[in-house]
């Protein structure tokens with residue numbers, strides 16, 4: 001349904017927002033685009049519907065050239081942009097119904113889809129409230145419903161769950177899945193790696209315009225699937241850094257946690273690292289010792305998640321480090 005091949009987008013001042021990006025999204029598939037602020041996600045979506053033009057590369061929607069024929073691409077796609085929809089003077093019910101009508105639904109169908117989505121997203125309480133009196137989350141849910149009401153064959157959502165409460169986020173993800181089950185291809189941008197892990201079939205991680213990983217969440221976890229994440233909260237950040245250095249095998253000694261780890265990441269007082277099953281017992285003993293010594297407040301072991309892989313790939317500085325990505329990892 002969507003084929004992006006070797007797309008490069010350079011803005012005027014030489015900013016390379018997309019750098020050789022290739023991906024494809026099929027009908028029935030939910031595809032996630034993850035990446036730090038400024039990684040180039042919105043730029044990619046904008047090029048699919050002709051808001052921006054690639055410097056190089058091709059984009060096809062339903063097999064047709066979307067760059068040469070942006071009007072066709074817009075007919076085939078519906079999109080929830082990142083910016084809040086302008087809803088002043090309009091209620092959610094009116095906006096959703098109007099968008100369904102604009103996209104070709106007859107009056108009956110538009111009303112029916114509006115009622116379905118208002119119900120499915122649990123926003124009935126505000127369905128007739130005008131936009132200026134709505135919360136940010138309800139505005140976001142309304143914009144989502146506007147894109148989903150009479151969907152194109154490709155539906156794109158740019159950070160649909162921002163500002164939305166946890167319960168309604170789940171409702172929203174169920175509607176995303178329903179769109180795919182009805183045959184749409186769905187491409188969505190999100191910062192929420194934990195949600196993406198549950199909600200997408202495949203994903204790409206963008207780092208400074210480049211795709212640094214691509215595949216299903218299970219593919220990306222790969223060999224890490226049987227590893228555990230150790231998360232330690234130290235008494236302060238200096239101790240956390242010291243623990244990371246120790247954990248990375250620099251200073252194993254008698255009580256060391258074991259060596260060979262290259263992925264200890266420190267964020268404030270927290271240190272995170274992965275351990276394989278064979279190392280768990282020694283890592284547990286090490287963490288217990290550190291707690292007894294008063295250097296650690298608490299620790300936990302959990303299965304390695306997509307978020308761990310994301311942090312390893314992009315770095316704990318969220319892509320801000322222009323130098324060696326590994327500098328963000330304390331080894």
Ligand SMILES: Nc1ncnc2c1ncn2[C@@H]1O[C@H](COP(=O)(O)OP(=O)(O)OP(=O)(O)O)[C@@H](O)[C@H]1O
Nearest residue numbers: 011012015017035036037038039040041042043044
């Ligand atoms: N119109 C523009 N002119 C020049 N540079 C731009 C323009 N739009 C975006 N950029 C730059 O391109 C890069 C990618 O921006 P983009 O908005 O695509 O990132 P993003 O991954 O969607 O970020 P976020 O998660 O913060 O929304 C950034 O460096 C941004 O400053």
